[in-house]
Every structure is written in structure tokens, then in C-alpha cells.
Amino acid sequence: MAWQLHYTSARSADRSGFQFTAVSPGLPPGAEAAVSPYLGYRPPPDSPPSPGARELEELPVSLGYDVVDVAGERRLLVRSRYLGRDYSGRFGNFLAHAVVADPSELEGLRPIEFWGAPFWADSPGTDLPVLEYPPPGDAFDPETLGRWLASLDHDPHARLASLVDAVCSSSERIVLVSRDGEEIARWIAVLSYSLPVARAARLSFTTYTADPASCPHRLCGTTPDVWASLRTDQTAHVLDAPAPAHEPSRYARAVTELWRTLDLEGLDCLAELAEVLDDGLEGAAALLGLSRAEDTGEEAQELALPLVLDRALPSWVWPRLPVEVLSFDLAAAVNRRSPDADQARAAGERCARLVLSTPSLRTRMDDFTLEDPAELAADVTRRMPRAPSLPLLAELAVVAERLGVPPARETVGRGAYAFLDPEHLGDGQRLASADDVVTAVGTLTGEARTILLAGVVHGLEKGGALRRRDVMTGRVCDLLAEHARDCPLRSTPEVSLHMLRSLAARHGVLGEPTLGLAEALPRNSAAEGLLTARDVPGERDPKDAARALERVGGALAGPAVQAVADALTRRSPAFRAALVSALDERVRDLLVHRWMETARQRSERFDLVGVALRAPGTPLDGWVREQLRKRFTVLQLETYFRDDQKLRAALRELRE
Template identity: 45%
Template structure:
């Protein structure tokens, strides 16, 4: 139910007095409503209007439709200028107020009531008004009609003007203060633009957008969206620095609108009312996440122009709303995942419904190949949890595995296995060379003899391990063959010699075994071992030099007779 009130200047009102007063109302008006409505009851004609208008001129005075809230209830107030009052003085106006319970406007945008049938042009002849059981919009401002009108309106680009207007309105709604002023000498034009902006918002946001189609005091108006005439604004704008103003006859000013506002304008351009609903479902305009909502909608529709910053806003929106994101968003986002930045793609994967996560993950892994800069440590750790899927895209897998292995020593053996599985999986890049580089990165500090044994246990005599094994033997040789005679080192050498007899690792393993013979055997055996260690090209040069020096130092401590026999036996 909604209550009605009529207000004007009368010779004799319900209380018997003369002057401006409530002359009629619906019985049962809630306490405080009449007092709450009173501050809004005002009308001043434009300064350039006729001072003594006749009936034809009166019809040209702008009608003021105001929407606001009184004690939580919607207030709709329509004021029109009447000219003379009962005494013949000019300045009289008629205000028709409707105060409703909030549910009466459920599903409605107040601007739809601009031409509603319940408005009356003059005060009722009786003091008792019927309640309004239903607020029925006028047909002139339905969204389809507005879309058709917007396409042919001017001047300039009406959609650019709309985008700038949406940004301004979103700003005042978000801040909770300030106003946006619409300037035109045609109040019907102002009402149309207010309606377009209202339809650009979700119903809940439109309910928070107070407005007035005409006021002679735009700087003092309490509403967020304010209409006025050029003459009034010319006088007021010098001290209205906090207001954003739009001249509806001149068209848009310069400057680029936000992604959100451009999306709204594009929806109107295409008469895509469903797109407006979708945008509002993701985030209202006073939500800081509105840019993320617009970016998500663009990605759902295959728009490749979304910037990295806009993707960041979309990722933040997904992280914040999670399961509250509508199902259609996830479905439509999946095809766009490969073209997304990794941060957004991972956010989609993290929050997508379980049934879509595998498809999202395939797109996530395919995407970073074109932008390695996004493979941050945190992102690499997330991708490593799905290492089996990484194998299909070596160009992504190699840097991810290298990053994880380098930073997590406990994962180096498992990471090595994943790298070895990639060989031959991608002919589009030099995978073998990339894998070798990644292994050097993972094992920047060579593995211990025990880790080498674990690698062989896990992965067998893989050729890519040869360099690792040789680096381990060389490290163990410093300084002076210090650890070459350890039991673990000698066992590793024996194993490598058995399963990888050829190549660099096998030759280095043979040299380690020769070192063991040189420091433990008799003179003749030691002499043959030293000759083997010194043979040019037999093994890694650093390993051979350090092993020979270490063996010689140890042999210096043997008795003179042993040394004499050794010297007699060596070349």
C-alpha cells in the first residue's frame, strides 16, 4: 500500500487556515511521514521563465519528479507550477506526494513512474485520498523504447555521454555524497536520461539513486542525480565545484570512461538488456569490484581487449565472491582461460565448480606459455600440484619445475623425475636443452652421493643424469680428493660404472675407483691407478687433477721403501 498527499496554496484547507498546506491525504498516514515530506515541498520557476504566464506558457514550465527516502520509505514527489494562487499572487505550485512501503517498489525503478497514471495535475476537491494498492509505471520510459531513442539521440555520441554519466553516478553512489547534475531546458530529456541511468543499474542500486528531474537550487539539492536548466546552472556552477555536471545538449566531454561504464554503454548500443542484468548480477556500480565485473563479462564474451589491471580486478572479485558467482560465469569463462593472465586463470581454477576445474586447469596450463613473466614462485607452486598435466606443455612445465626444485630442496628428486619425463614431448622447442638447463638450476649445489643413489633408484640410468653424477664426483674430490674414498662415494662409482659404463659419468666413476686403488693398493697397483688417473681425456679434468693431487699427498705419507718401489713402477 502507498499513501498520497496533496500540497498547495489554498484559501481554506482542512484546518481552516489559508496558505501553503496539505489539502488532502490518505487516512492512516504513519507517524512522522508528513513531517518527513515537508522539507521536500518547494518549487521555484526557472529565472528566464515568464513572470506572469498564461495557461499555454504554464504547460512549458518544467515538472519536478523527486525520488528519495523518508524514514526508510520511498518518497515520490511530483511538483508542477500553477502560477496564481487563490489570492491572485504568482508562485503557487501543486505537489503530489506518494509515500510507499519498500516492497511496493520491489522490481521497479522509481524513474519508471515519470508518466505513471496515478499523478494528478491539480489538487483534489476533497480532503480524503484513496490509498494506492499498486504503483504502475508509465509506458513511455520502458527500456526497449529508451534503447531505440538513445540510438537516434544526440548531439555527438550518446553512448560516450552515457559512459561518462555512469562513471559519475557510480562515484557518488560509492562515496555516499555529492551529486551529478543534468543540464537541459527540456525536462523530458532529463527524465529520459535519469531513466536510462536507472535501467543501467540493478534494481537494488537504482533504489539507492535519489533524483529530481528539475530544481532551481542544484547546489542545495540533497539528491544524487539532479536536473536543472542552463540558466540556473550558469548562475550556480561558480560555487558548485563538488558536483559533476553534464550538458545534455552538448554531448560528452573528453576523457576515457571506465571498463564498467563502457560495458554499460555497449549493452545499450546493442539493446542488450540481458547484458545489463548480467553486469548487475556480478557487481553493482557502487561496488569497488565493478571493474572486475565488467572484465569478467568481457572475458565471458570473448573480448581480447581486457588489460592486465582489469584481469587483476576480476581475480579479486572471484576471490571475494567465490561460490556466489553465478553458474553461467564459470561456464562462459572456461573457453577464455588460455588467453588469460595466470593470476586470473588460477583464480578461476581455485573457485570454479568442481565439474569445471579439469577443463579450467587445461586452459590455465596452456596460457602461461606466452607470458613467462607470470610464473611467479607462488604461481609455480600452485601449478606444481598438477604436475601430471604440466607434461602436456613442456614450455610451461620446464620453468615451473625449475622454480620449484630450486626453492624446495626436498622436492629436487621428484622434480628431476618430472623433468626427465618431458624429453621428446614437445617438438616445438629444444626440450633436451631446456631440461638440461633446468636440471643445472635445480641442482645448483650438486647432489650428495646418497642423493645420486636415490636418483638412480627413482629414474634409472637416464642419460640426462650423467652431468649430475660427474658434478657430484668432482665436488667430492675437493679439496685434494677429500671424500672420494668414502664408502658411499665408492659404492656410487661402482654402481655408475656398472649401469652407465660409457660416456662421461662412466669415465668419472672409473677414475673414482682408480683413486681408491691408488691410496689402498700396493706399489704396483698404486702405480697403475695413478697412470689411469693421469691419462689425458679419460675423465673430467678438474676431477682428475684433484684426484691425482690428493692421491699423491696420501702416498707421501707411506714408508720410504713403498715410495721407492712406487716410483720405480710409474711411467
């Protein structure tokens, strides 16, 4: 039942002044005393002292709510509005219309929904019936509130996150400041729909008070002139200004995102999950994200676990849990508690795979139910040739190995081969990508990885140039080079060459990773050419360097010679000239053309002129003549070679 009371300034037979002028019959004992602290109204300080009818309409209406003790716990709603003059003609009168209700009368409703309810009176009455299930108003439906929220300035979703956390994480009074009382009511409505129903039912509020520093409500609305007149260290949320900086909780982030996308079903689901545990707001947000596969991280799963273990978990959650990504503890909970037999079985298999792939979980076989492991092993062995992807093949190989089934070339090796060669791909299987290769190799260890690598490189060798281009990215080439000793690269020359070219392009022809791979490729002409080139820049005798450089061959001979040429720029012009003089014409021309192309700095060009003057008769002669066409360059060169008369003479000869 819900009883009504009117409180205003009036003259009666017994007394005059503020008093209860009407109450519903059967009002519980003590109701008037419990309601009295919530009855009062002062207009804002900037209001006219003698307002007319129109000005009275513009003054803020106050709707307050709290839980009171009236012969047991009951809900109190109070709507107060300023009336102006009382029966004697004095200003200061107001009407407070109170409703004291059993909790069941408001069950499933947020108290702010009674803003604009049809039973509120604007003037004192005499006949106040008992209300059965008081009807709420229709001003604050969630969809309308969501559109209104999105239309506000100053990042309203950031303010909402701050208010949600303030309501949920402390017991301090929260003050909302706005000239518009209905705007405050809307914010309270948005907050109420952002909370579980039970928590919203415990949130006391008032949409307007002239004394926010001492009012009995947790959430208080007031006007700017009231707030400006107070001397208090308390902070307030000024609704027409930007929200303060705030790092939102997981729950607040979830709430604001749901409002941002106007996902009302998601808000209902979040509120329902938040009712499972008294302190489960963060877990509710995590579980909602998990059930939508939006957040499957370790932290989210840890927060969601207590809710999944609770008997009050809503049944709709079970089929939405992504079993394939659940942690061991969550998968074990699903295995034991899910009402769906297929899901429980899948969760058991998930646990088995985690146990088999994670040594620290091997002692937890008793935490879940699994059919005979031997049957699982046989099933894994049967499924491996039909694995839809290379990573799943690797995963099944791990499971099989943990169950005592050793890796076999017939399953792991040939399976990996098929994922790289389009001609051998089976129905329902997808060609392996670069990411697939990285994942599969990282999944396996020991003999199983060696077998899989063999299948991968043979598949790439036979799969053709286009497959190698698509799959053998820099990351894959680096990974294969890391395991080069375990790969049959001697029998896969095209794969080896692609790897060498990739490493050379990214790490340098003479870079450590490139040369490391070359050392792992015996009797490979391209690799041997790189290893020969490696020692050329450090040779002490120019003739020995020339003979070594002439032996550089293979598919990467050109880039190797260029890399040597770059390294030789650090040697003296005299050494370089002696080297050029000892080289055959083919290699010599490759070398000097590289030097001419890369000589950018003046010191580099002058050193190269020194090489040309000491070793005439090469393409450098023409290049030097081009340099000498500039008078300023000639003067600089003469200064540069002022201490070497022989070179100065050679320079003059070239000029002539």
C-alpha cells in the first residue's frame, strides 16, 4: 500500500501555520514523524521576493526520495513546490506532497520515474486515497534519455562516468548544480538507469534543495545562486561546465559505452549481472564484455569468475560465454555448472587442452570432467589431418604429444605442407598466412616443431613464388632463420634464397642476421658469396681483397659487391686505388659505379678523386672531369692535394 500526506501552511480548528492538512486513511503510526525531516522548501536566493503566478511556475520543483523507518522499512517520495502566499497573505508557503509506500509498491521501478507522475497535487487537497501501485510518470524513458544525453555539450559521457563512480564508490554527498531543475532530474534518471534496480532503490536524492550542505539526501540538486552563496569545501558537479578529469572504473566505462551506443538491452543485462553479488559491479562489467567477446583478457576473466560461480547467475549468460577463449578456472566452472551438455563437454575439452599445454595446470585434472583421455587422444589423432588451419594443427599436435602420441611426419609434417601448397589443400582448410606460420611455430617445441618446420619450408618451396611472396614476410623469414638448423633448407633453395634476400634487405647484406643465416646454408652459392664478401673490407692486402671480391658469386653477388663497396669507403683512398687496380674490369666497374652513386659529402667526393688519380683508366676519370667543371671545386681540390705534388699533377692532366 502507499499512503499520501499533504503538508502546507494553513488555518485549522486546532492551530494555524505549517501542518499536515490531509493524510490517507490507515496511515501507519509514526509516519508523520518520519516524514517531517524531509518537508521544507526555500526558493533560490535570486528569486523575486513576491513572485507572481508566472514566476511561481518557473521556480524549481523538488522531488525527493529516501528509505525511512515507518513501522518497518518503507519508501518515501516527497514532491515540494513553492506556493507563494499562505492563508494570511504572507510569502513563504509551499506544498509538500509525500507518499509513504511499501517496498513492493515500487518494485522494479527507479524512484525518479515518479517525476511527473499523475497523482502529484499542485495545491493542497482534503481527500487523499490510499494508492495501490502508484503509477510512474512517462517523462524519463531510457531511449529518450539516451538521445538527450548525446545532445549535451562538455562530453556528457565523461561526466556520467564520474557520477557513476561517485555514487558507487563512496558515501559522500553528491551535488548537482543547474538552473534547470528538470535537467537535474534527467541526470538522476540516467544515473538510476545506470545502476542495478536494488542499488537505485537505495539511492536517496532530491532534485532541488536550498540547503545542499545539510539536506538528508545522498544526491542533491540545487541552483547556481544557492551554491554560490554557500561557504563549503565540498565540490559540486556544475552541469553546464566540463566534467572534472577522472579515470573511470571498468563498470563506469561499460555504462557510458552502453549509453553512447544507446544499447538499452545491454544496460538491462549489466544491471541484472550487477545484482548477482553485492560488490560485483566490476565483475558484472567484465562478464558482460566477456559474454559479448569484447573483452576476453585475463583481468576480465578473473573479475567475472565469482559471478559465474554464483548460483544467482542469470541463465542467459551460459550460452553466450565463448568457451574457446576461457581461462582454465572459467572453463572448469562452465564444465561443472552449465545446463547445456554440449557446452559443458566443450568446456571440459578446453580445460584438457589448457592442462596439456600448461605444465602448471597438470595437477588440476580433477577440477573438470572429461571423457576417457585415451579417447581424446585418438580423436585428436583423427582430427589432425582434417585441421582447418595451420595453428589448429599445431595445437592438436601439442595435445597429442601431452597425451602420449608422438608427433609423426605423416600427420604434422604433411599437414603443414598442405597448408602452404594450394594443390594439396583439403576441403574446409584454409591456406596458411604469415601469422599462421608464426603462431604454429611458436606453439610447438622439440621434435614436433622440427617436423612442422620441415613441412612448412617444403610447402613454400613447392607452393610457388606467389605463395612465398605472400607468406614469407620479414617476420616469417626472421623466424625461419632463427630455426634454420632445424629446417631442411639445403633441399629448398628457393626458400633459402628468399630468406637471404629478405634478411639482406632489412638487416643489411653484411648484417649479422644475414650472415648467420648464410652460415647455416652449406653449399649454397648465394650464401657462399655473402660469406666471401664478408671478409673483403677487412683484408690488409689490396690484392688479397681483389681476389676475394672476384670470387663473390651467386644470386646476391650484385648486392654483396655494393655492400662491400659501401664498407670500403672507410678504407684509405690509397688502399681503394690499389684494390681497383687489381680487379678485373667487370667487378671494378661495379665497385666504382657504386662509389660514384653514393658519394654525397664533399669529403667522400674528394677521397674518391684521390682514388681516381691513383688508379687512372677507370670510369672514375669521366666522373672526376665532371667535378672539375666547377671552378670552386677545382680550387678546393688543389688545396686538398697541396701536399702531394704527384696527385696535383695528375689532377692537372685530367683538367687538360
